[in-house]
Amino acid sequence: MNPFQSIYEAVGEKKIKDLVYHFYQGVSKNEDLRKLYPEEDLGPAERRLYLFLLQVFGGPQTYSEERGHPRLRLRHMQWKIDSQLRNHWLNTMFEAMDKVELDQEVREMMMGYFIKVANHMINHA
Structure with a gap:
């Protein structure tokens, strides 16, 4: 079992939806991230x-049902992702997390997941 799957149970769909909403509000204001979305x-x-x-954190498997296996790194290879872009992404996600009320333990688990994935997405020095 993925150690992050208990997050869905702890926070529910609404907080995940709120997190993503706030993240994309941040993306819309960050020139480096916004240019990734033509x-x-x-x-x-x-x-x-x-x-x-939702899926990663233990909720419904709708993502895989609609899009297949996530293959995150492969899906992101079309963009040059370096440590600077990773930092923009992480900072925007952490700012979004600040706007959602999260238990400290859950917050730390989510941060650990986001850091791990963001580091894995780097495909340029």
């Missing part, structure tokens, strides 16, 4: 991240 409407990307996080 479409004007961030709604589809927001929905994909929401479904992905």
